[in-house]
Amino acid sequence: DADVTQTPRNRITKTGKRIMLECSQTKGHDRMYWYRQDPGLGLRLIYYSFDVKDINKGEISDGYSVSRQAQAKFSLSLESAIPNQTALYFCATSDLRAGVPEQFFGPGTRLTVL
């Protein structure tokens, strides 16, 4: 079984709809991240969390919100989706206790907003 899973893997929605992307991990890591990937722009950090009570904005947090429901779960919400949020979204985890916080990524969610 994959260590970092994302659901759904693909989603097509319409402008104005509320969308939630979910991420779960079995690695026991404390840190979790959400990134988006756009062609020609690389991956950019949306939000990150170091534990259940900790939420931090990343580079491009406008239009997004997150919830860290448990150590193993980190959800990304688009309250009112717009077409320029069409992208590939990745969840990642890392473990501070390991001393070197190498990041491990999920398979991604391809979101299309029409």
Next chain:
Amino acid sequence: KQEVTQIPAALSVPEGENLVLNCSFTDSAIYNLQWFRQDPGKGLTSLLLIQSSQREQTSGRLNASLDKSSGRSTLYIAASQPGDSATYLCAASLSYNTDKLIFGTGTRLQVFP
């Protein structure tokens, strides 16, 4: 602001060649540098991570080096194989505390038989 650049954007080589992928960063005050592989429709697989105190890391046919003073990292792939075809991304971590990664836009590698 830290910027990470990867050149070339795409590379096509015959099987068996040794090749070098380049990654440049503008701010030498990085905490570590990580190389990833991305296959179409799939997530990122971590290949190598070099801490700021290290000069290089090796895993099998892969060797990554880091030169902070010149703002460069290279990924060396020995004896390339068609299975190495993928997009390779480098990412710089700015600090131990924040652990945020700044990604390059990647090099798309194709190895043909």
